[in-house]
Amino acid sequence: MSFNFKLNNKIGRARTGVITTPHGEIKTPAFIPVGTKATVKSALPESITELGAQAVLSNAYHLYLQPGPETIDAAGGLSKFMNWNGPTFTDSGGFQVMSLGAGFKKVIDMQGDSPNADDLITDRKERLAEVDEEGVTFKSHLDGSIHRFTPEISMQVQHQIGADIIFAFDELTTLYHDKKYQEESLERTRRWALRCLDEHEKLTQERHHRPYQALFGVLQGAHYEDLRKRAAKDLGNMESSGRSFDGFGIGGAIEKARLGEIVSWVVDELPEEKPRHLLGIGEPADLFAGVENGADTFDCVAPTREARTSAVYSRTGRFNVSGGSYRKDFSPIDNECSCYTCQNYSRAYINHLFRAKEILGPTLATIHNVYFIVELVANMRNAIDAGNFAEYKADFLSRYKNEVN
Numbered sequence: 001m002s003f004n005f006k007l008n009n010k011i012g013r014a015r016t017g018v019i020t021t022p023h024g025e026i027k028t029p030a031f032i033p034v035g036t037k038a039t040v041k042s043a044l045p046e047s048i049t050e051l052g053a054q055a056v057l058s059n060a061y062h063l064y065l066q067p068g069p070e071t072i073d074a075a076g077g078l079s080k081f082m083n084w085n086g087p088t089f090t091d092s093g094g095f096q097v098m099s100l101g102a103g104f105k106k107v108i109d110m111q112g113d114s115p116n117a118d119d120l121i122t123d124r125k126e127r128l129a130e131v132d133e134e135g136v137t138f139k140s141h142l143d144g145s146i147h148r149f150t151p152e153i154s155m156q157v158q159h160q161i162g163a164d165i166i167f168a169f170d171e172l173t174t175l176y177h178d179k180k181y182q183e184e185s186l187e188r189t190r191r192w193a194l195r196c197l198d199e200h201e202k203l204t205q206e207r208h209h210r211p212y213q214a215l216f217g218v219l220q221g222a223h224y225e226d227l228r229k230r231a232a233k234d235l236g237n238m239e240s241s242g243r244s245f246d247g248f249g250i251g252g253a254i255e256k257a258r259l260g261e262i263v264s265w266v267v268d269e270l271p272e273e274k275p276r277h278l279l280g281i282g283e284p285a286d287l288f289a290g291v292e293n294g295a296d297t298f299d300c301v302a303p304t305r306e307a308r309t310s311a312v313y314s315r316t317g318r319f320n321v322s323g324g325s326y327r328k329d330f331s332p333i334d335n336e337c338s339c340y341t342c343q344n345y346s347r348a349y350i351n352h353l354f355r356a357k358e359i360l361g362p363t364l365a366t367i368h369n370v371y372f373i374v375e376l377v378a379n380m381r382n383a384i385d386a387g388n389f390a391e392y393k394a395d396f397l398s399r400y401k402n403e404v405n
């Protein structure tokens with residue numbers, strides 16, 4: 001077994017450490033860029049390595065539908081298939097089968113949009129995923145074909161894909177489910193976690209010629225302190241087929257304003273010596289809240305998705321580089337940034353690329369945005385080691401405005 005987590009320094013709940021996987025190390029805290037379909041959209045893997053990213057996270061749901069897990073297995077696993085020379089993660093597919101598949105994407109939007117009654121009604125009518133005790137039946141968002149994920153199938157798919165860190169299959173709830181449903185769902189996710197451990201152990205034995213894969217349990221419970229703590233206690237102490245979880249994912253519906261508080265609830269119940277991944281979080285203020293409260297790794301599509309719409313990060317906040325005011329602005333996106341894009345290209349040039357719909361625009365913006373977020377979390381790591389995390393946080397957030405200009 002070649003998975004290990006070593007803790008280095010701690011300030012309050014914030015901590016630094018090193019995750020060791022068969023494909024290399026991850027110094028934590030770390031931001032893990034998302035490569036949904038085994039590619040960080042628009043960028044070469046070499047560029048993603050050079051900008052400092054230590055690992056990438058792909059989606060089991062997308063890779064299951066296309067190209068199919070057997071293809072990736074035949075290629076020798078995700079890292080070989082996509083030519084990523086480092087650790088990889090896959091999520092369980094739970095989020096996607098119940099969001100993309102379910103057609104209620106707007107309801108689980110965690111950007112703080114207020115619920116819209118029309119959306120809820122429409123989405124319920126179009127709901128394409130059904131949850132039962134055994135698993136979830138869903139329609140492919142690609143061609144409408146019917147598929148089924150169970151905890152066992154998710155483990156089989158993730159073993160075939162072969163990422164270093166994989167996640168247990170969980171049920172995603174939304175903030176609009178009532179507490180009774182959240183409790184039932186949490187209990188179902190607990191039973192599914194046991195089935196994941198059993199299937200994972202079976203597959204690990206069967207596929208002993210493959211590199212060791214670490215399994216993280218996923219903690220749900222929305223914004224309820226008792227449910228979140230119960231999930232952390234249940235999965236933190238869970239053992240089945242002689243196995244326990246190698247780490248934990250903090251998932252599900254999270255009110256952004258209470259992010260830090262929610263992370264602190266579960267962190268206080270989890271075993272100290274195992275890593276914690278905060279799923280789907282990547283905005284600067286949220287990353288500070290996550291790190292401060294004891295999360296070790298993070299993934300989010302935001303830096304890459306925003307880059308493709310020309311929204312870029314700077315020390316003072318995000319802005320839209322395709323805006324008219326940047327047409328003749330020959331300064332870099334961020335004059336304090338050391339990324340390849342900022343060292344070589346101007347706002348005016350990138351503005352032109354986006355307006356002319358040139359493919360290089362999203363590529364350069366992606367390199368900058370991913371660098372910016374990866375470096376931000378690396379700076380937090382250095383600040384914890386240096387003992388000045390609170391000062392770094394206050395300094396960064398005093399300048400950064402979380403809005404697109």
Ligand SMILES: [Zn+2]
Pocket residue numbers: 333334337338339340341342343367368369371
């Ligand atoms: Zn840059």
